[in-house]
Amino acid sequence: KAGVTQTPRYLIKTRGQQVTLSCSPISGHRSVSWYQQTPGQGLQFLFEYFSETQRNKGNFPGRFSGRQFSNSRSEMNVSTLELGDSALYLCASSLFGTDTNTEAFFGQGTRLTVV
Amino acid sequence: AQSVTQLGSHVSVSEGALVLLRCNYSSSVPPYLFWYVQYPNQGLQLLLKYTTGATLVKGINGFEAEFKKSETSFHLTKPSAHMSDAAEYFCAVSYSGSARQLTFGSGTQLTVLP
Numbered sequence: 354k355a356g357v358t359q360t361p362r363y364l365i366k367t368r369g370q371q372v373t374l375s376c377s378p379i380s381g382h383r384s385v386s387w388y389q390q391t392p393g394q395g396l397q398f399l400f401e402y403f404s405e406t407q408r409n410k411g412n413f414p415g416r417f418s419g420r421q422f423s424n425s426r427s428e429m430n431v432s433t434l435e436l437g438d439s440a441l442y443l444c445a446s447s448l449f450g451t452d453t454n455t456e457a458f459f460g461q462g463t464r465l466t467v468v
Numbered sequence: 469a470q471s472v473t474q475l476g477s478h479v480s481v482s483e484g485a486l487v488l489l490r491c492n493y494s495s496s497v498p499p500y501l502f503w504y505v506q507y508p509n510q511g512l513q514l515l516l517k518y519t520t521g522a523t524l525v526k527g528i529n530g531f532e533a534e535f536k537k538s539e540t541s542f543h544l545t546k547p548s549a550h551m552s553d554a555a556e557y558f559c560a561v562s563y564s565g566s567a568r569q570l571t572f573g574s575g576t577q578l579t580v581l582p
Contacts (some may be wrong), residue, residue, distance in 0.1 A: 356512070386568050396558065397573035408490075408568050443511055447568050457568060459511035 355380065357446050364467045371432040374463045378414035378425050378446030384408075385427040386457065387419060390441040399442075402427050403449045431465075439467045470495055472561050474573035482581045487531075487546040489576045491559030494540065502560040502570065503533055512558065518542060525535040529553070554580045 358377040367371050374443050378385050389401040398411040402421035419429040424445075431438055445457040475490040495556040500519050516527025520532055523535040532546045542559060556577050560570040 384568050386570075388572075394558075395574045396560075396570075398569055398571070401568050420497045445512075445568075449568070456514055456517070457570065459513070461509070463507075 357444055357458050359442075359444050359460035359463050361463060362461065363466075365466055365468060366434050368434055368436060368465045371430060372434060372465060373430045374442055374465070376427045376444030376446075376460060377383065377428070378444075379458055382446040382448055382458070383425050383437075384447045384449040385421060385425065386445045386447070387427070387429050388443040389463070390443060391415075391437075391439070394438050396443075407411050423463065425426075434467045436467050438465065441464060470499065470560050470561055470563055470571050472571055473526060474557075474559050476576055477574065478577045480579040480581060481549045483551055484548050487527035487544070487549045487553065487578065489544040489557050489559075489578065490539075491544065492540050493542065493559075493561050495561070495563070497560065499561040499563050501533075501535060502562070503544050504544075504558045504560060504572075505529065505530070506556045506558065506575075508555075515544070515557075539540050545551045549578075549580045551580050551582065554578055 375446045384403045386401040401403045402410045405421045416432045421427045440443045443462045444460045447457045471494045473492045487509045503515040506512050507511045515531050518525050518535045526532045531546045556575050559573040559576050
């Protein structure tokens with residue numbers, strides 16, 4: 354079956370602009386998590402969505418937001434872009450539940466460059 | 469707060485040699501532990517995970533890891549390195565009982581020398 358699809362793969366934006374990234378989870382997966390990966394801070398959890406509701410949020414400013422649609426596709430938005438927002442943004446999908454065997458499947462990421 | 473420490477940001481081994489990548493977690497409560505691999509310009513692929521049960525976990529591509537509660541460690545090993553193993557490896561921990569919210573280590577770049 355198809356994996357996690359993130360679009361676009363690469364993006365260049367100017368400081369002050371806003372950007373929207375998209376993630377389509379594996380068919381049947383209902384949970385989507387977002388991570389930011391930078392050389393300086395490494396991989397950091399942004400937020401998780403399930404049933405169109407944000408379930409958990411990492412320690413990021415309010416400029417970072419997201420949403421999930423009824424078909425489980427998710428978008429994340431970053432407003433008023435700063436140079437430090439340049440990063441690889443990874444999306445992971447998983448089945449929701451308390452099953453400890455739940456595995457997160459990652460997409461290839463969107464490389465955002467802010468100039 | 470939960471944290472994960474990976475000792476050695478860069479590790480080099482010769483092809484055919486033992487691979488040992490170190491990971492320690494901080495917690496008094498046993499967490500759920502994962503190892504992921506990332507190839508250049510790619511996402512993360514799960515190598516193996518420890519949730520409960522057997523402390524020696526076998527994963528894909530010949531990798532395995534042992535959960536040692538007394539040492540709060542979850543080191544990744546492979547008996548014989550292959551050139552295709554060259555990648556970045558991340559140890560991650562979750563206390564939520566699933567892989568949906570992970571705290572990652574800083575990563576270890578593995579180089580395999582011919």
